[in-house]
Amino acid sequence: MTKSSNKIDPQNLNIDVHYLTRVEGHGNIVVDVKEGKLAKCEFQVIESPRFFESMLVGRSIWEAQHLTSRICGICACGHTLASIKAAEDALGVKPSDEVVMLRKLLLYTEMLDSHILHIYILVAPDLLGVKSVMPLVKTHRPVIDMALRMKRMSDYAGEVLAGRHIHPISYVIGGLTQAPSREGLEKLYSMMLESRKDGEETVKIIKTLKFPEFQRPTQYMSLTSDDEYAMYDGDLMVNGEKSRVRDYRKLFIESVVDYSKAKISKINGKSYAVGALSRFNNNFDKLHKKAKATAKELGLKAPCHNPYLNTAAQLVEWVHCLEESITILEKILKEGVKEDKVVVSSWPKRSELGKIKYKPNTGAACVEVPRGSLFHEYTIDDSAHITAANCVIPTNQNMGNLEDDMRKLVPELLGKKTQEEITLDLEMLARSYDPCISCATHLLDVSFV
Amino acid sequence: MKKQPKPRVAFFDFTDCEGCQLQFANMGQTLLELTELVDIVNFREIMSEAGQDYDVAIVEGAITTDNDVVRIKKIREKAKVLVTLGACATIAGVNGIKNRRPLEAAKKTVYGEKGALVNTIKAMAVHEVVTVDYAINGCPVYVPEVVAVLKCLLMGKPYVVPNYAVCVECKMNENVCRYEKDQECMGPVTRAGCNSWCINNGNRCYGCRGLVDKPASDAAKDILQKYGLKVEDILNSFTLYNDSMGEKYDQEFK
Numbered sequence: 017m018t019k020s021s022n023k024i025d026p027q028n029l030n031i032d033v034h035y036l037t038r039v040e041g042h043g044n045i046v047v048d049v050k051e052g053k054l055a056k057c058e059f060q061v062i063e064s065p066r067f068f069e070s071m072l073v074g075r076s077i078w079e080a081q082h083l084t085s086r087i088c089g090i091c092a093c094g095h096t097l098a099s100i101k102a103a104e105d106a107l108g109v110k111p112s113d114e115v116v117m118l119r120k121l122l123l124y125t126e127m128l129d130s131h132i133l134h135i136y137i138l139v140a141p142d143l144l145g146v147k148s149v150m151p152l153v154k155t156h157r158p159v160i161d162m163a164l165r166m167k168r169m170s171d172y173a174g175e176v177l178a179g180r181h182i183h184p185i186s187y188v189i190g191g192l193t194q195a196p197s198r199e200g201l202e203k204l205y206s207m208m209l210e211s212r213k214d215g216e217e218t219v220k221i222i223k224t225l226k227f228p229e230f231q232r233p234t235q236y237m238s239l240t241s242d243d244e245y246a247m248y249d250g251d252l253m254v255n256g257e258k259s260r261v262r263d264y265r266k267l268f269i270e271s272v273v274d275y276s277k278a279k280i281s282k283i284n285g286k287s288y289a290v291g292a293l294s295r296f297n298n299n300f301d302k303l304h305k306k307a308k309a310t311a312k313e314l315g316l317k318a319p320c321h322n323p324y325l326n327t328a329a330q331l332v333e334w335v336h337c338l339e340e341s342i343t344i345l346e347k348i349l350k351e352g353v354k355e356d357k358v359v360v361s362s363w364p365k366r367s368e369l370g371k372i373k374y375k376p377n378t379g380a381a382c383v384e385v386p387r388g389s390l391f392h393e394y395t396i397d398d399s400a401h402i403t404a405a406n407c408v409i410p411t412n413q414n415m416g417n418l419e420d421d422m423r424k425l426v427p428e429l430l431g432k433k434t435q436e437e438i439t440l441d442l443e444m445l446a447r448s449y450d451p452c453i454s455c456a457t458h459l460l461d462v463s464f465v
Numbered sequence: 466m467k468k469q470p471k472p473r474v475a476f477f478d479f480t481d482c483e484g485c486q487l488q489f490a491n492m493g494q495t496l497l498e499l500t501e502l503v504d505i506v507n508f509r510e511i512m513s514e515a516g517q518d519y520d521v522a523i524v525e526g527a528i529t530t531d532n533d534v535v536r537i538k539k540i541r542e543k544a545k546v547l548v549t550l551g552a553c554a555t556i557a558g559v560n561g562i563k564n565r566r567p568l569e570a571a572k573k574t575v576y577g578e579k580g581a582l583v584n585t586i587k588a589m590a591v592h593e594v595v596t597v598d599y600a601i602n603g604c605p606v607y608v609p610e611v612v613a614v615l616k617c618l619l620m621g622k623p624y625v626v627p628n629y630a631v632c633v634e635c636k637m638n639e640n641v642c643r644y645e646k647d648q649e650c651m652g653p654v655t656r657a658g659c660n661s662w663c664i665n666n667g668n669r670c671y672g673c674r675g676l677v678d679k680p681a682s683d684a685a686k687d688i689l690q691k692y693g694l695k696v697e698d699i700l701n702s703f704t705l706y707n708d709s710m711g712e713k714y715d716q717e718f719k
């Protein structure tokens with residue numbers, strides 16, 4: 017951590033936040049101001065590279081979900097769904113509507129989980145001026161109990177739907193290895209109804225907290241769909257223009273920077289943002305009416321250009337995902353879980369393994385995960401083994417945008433705030449993106465030989 | 466009687482997905498109860514401040530860089546007790562897969578020209594570098610087992626990891642065997658302790674808890690016999706978690 021000094025020389029400022037805490041993975045912020053000019057402004061990812069794309073090569077497509085889920089513990093369901101969808105695209109498998117509904121439910125509950133974790137554990141301490149959630153356990157016990165209750169609901173969703181929340185077990189190519197139990201779904205349903213008032217309470221709390229003022233319009237990318245607030249599927253949308261997911265490589269370009277183990281992505285040569293705020297800005301109309309009301313209550317309007325308000329957009333999405341999940345559960349509970357339409361085996365038969373010939377093919381998919389658009393792409397050979405793989409992670413896509421925000425923010429604060437205050441503002445900015453660095457360091461640009 | 470000071474616990478992570486720490490955070494109420502018994506002084510996932518002194522180090526993730534080696538040695542020097550949390554730390558986990566390809570080639574194919582700048586060594590479990598006092602298996606860890614290990618730790622007792630196969634738990638749970646369904650499963654050679662988690666949910670065992678001590682003799686022989694399976698065949702078709710255990714099966718089979 018940096019040393020604080022109250023009298024700062026706005027001409028020369030040096031900030032080096034080592035090991036940005038309360039974010040997934042390891043990130044550093046480095047800012048260097050020399051003679052009033054911003055000489056350096058970097059968000060460095062220093063975690064060890066993980067070689068996931070290289071690890072996938074040579075493995076069976078039926079192992080891809082299990083393996084890529086392990087890229088990130090917090091978005092394990094998102095990676096699972098992106099992986100399964102990409103594999104299905106490559107294999108030409110089409111899941112039933114019932115399966116798609118259960119997948120959406122899993123994705124929405126992961127949003128619920130991740131957003132609440134971000135709001136209470138990562139952001140609230142900043143806004144309340146404490147270093148972590150720990151002191152809040154003493155000073156704000158009822159709020160912490162409420163946050164835990166909300167978290168418990170979404171964890172339970174993972175257990176009921178997929179066997180566990182971190183590294184889901186039953187979601188596989190084509191369907192589920194086991195249908196969720198009616199008993200479990202009923203319990204989840206009642207927990208969700210209970211959660212409504214916790215959500216309202218959370219909105220009241222967040223409403224009273226003050227987010228830093230800052231404006232910087234940028235390019236916002238997300239999935240979009242005519243049918244719904246797109247999370248599980250859709251086309252890509254940026255600057256009001258649509259494109260197909262499988263053409264994603266034409267849309268944005270990734271490049272390696274020396275100081276980071278992650279890549280920076282650009283659209284039209286410029287940085288862009290993904291995540292809750294981008295989805296909110298692109299798809300506001302499709303939000304559930306309760307979520308729209310929440311946005312109004314929080315004073316959040318689309319388009320919003322303050323990246324700190326990503327947290328508020330997450331809360332709006334929390335309300336949306338809760339209401340959508342309740343609707344799905346009501347439908348499933350009314351119609352019953354149709355096992356025959358849902359249950360599949362996780363692999364081809366043992367007696368047939370290695371005997372079936374597949375069409376060599378490439379499949380790509382995008383899913384909106386809590387931090388933004390996540391892409392998986394696999395190329396398979398005629399034994400359905402992976403010959404090339406690519407995963408594009410939200411945090412990598414946001415990295416350039418975060419740096420551009422910092423480049424605009426630092427000069428605005430110089431001379432007005434102390435080094436300590438500027439450091440905190442920068443840390444909060446980075447945390448508002450909810451960066452998930454363990455994912456970002458999977459390193460890419462893989463041309464396999 | 467004088468009250469004993471609470472042991473100070475610090476979490477550290479190396480190369481991994483942080484899912485095991487999150488399993489901790491997901492313990493919710495249990496975690497709050499735990500904070501009454503111990504002082505958590507460093508948990509980067511949820512706090513900004515970091516305590517410098519600790520008695521118990523809970524380590525997640527595999528060792529994959531020179532810097533990791535230095536860091537884990539320092540942690541070991543300071544900690545009175547060192548616990549590995551999850552497959553990555555305990556057996557190197559899925560990170561071991563990268564050991565299959567020669568390192569230089571892997572770096573070059575992944576990083577191209579920048580390959581030379583990348584600091585990476587063979588993925589190792591923590592016990593390959595320093596002494597480990599308590600090892601918790603699983604990818605992710607199974608919370609009831611985490612609680613059991615922590616109880617032992619607080620009482621100063623050793624924790625005994627099961628050395629029988631997942632099949633034993635699987636049969637108690639009355640699952641239909643995957644082999645019966647013309648499927649494969651790594652249960653016969655995998656160390657139990659997860660209550661056959663994946664099979665209970667309709668999938669197969671992928672071996673995340675690592676192998677039983679001596680796969681050749683400790684495997685579930687009844688299952689092997691019933692379906693005419695060989696330990697080598699199972700090990701050859703499941704390599705997500707056992708690549709890092711090369712020596713173990715080199716000793717057994719070569």
Ligand code: SF4
Binds near residue numbers: 086485526552559
């Ligand atoms: S053992 Fe599995 S769940 Fe735990 S940190 Fe490693 S990859 Fe993540």
Ligand code: SF4
Binds near residue numbers: 631
């Ligand atoms: S082989 Fe797998 S499914 Fe069969 S008994 Fe063993 S653990 Fe259970």
Ligand code: SF4
Binds near residue numbers: 674
């Ligand atoms: S069943 Fe196998 S893969 Fe699943 S948790 Fe247990 S040991 Fe791990």
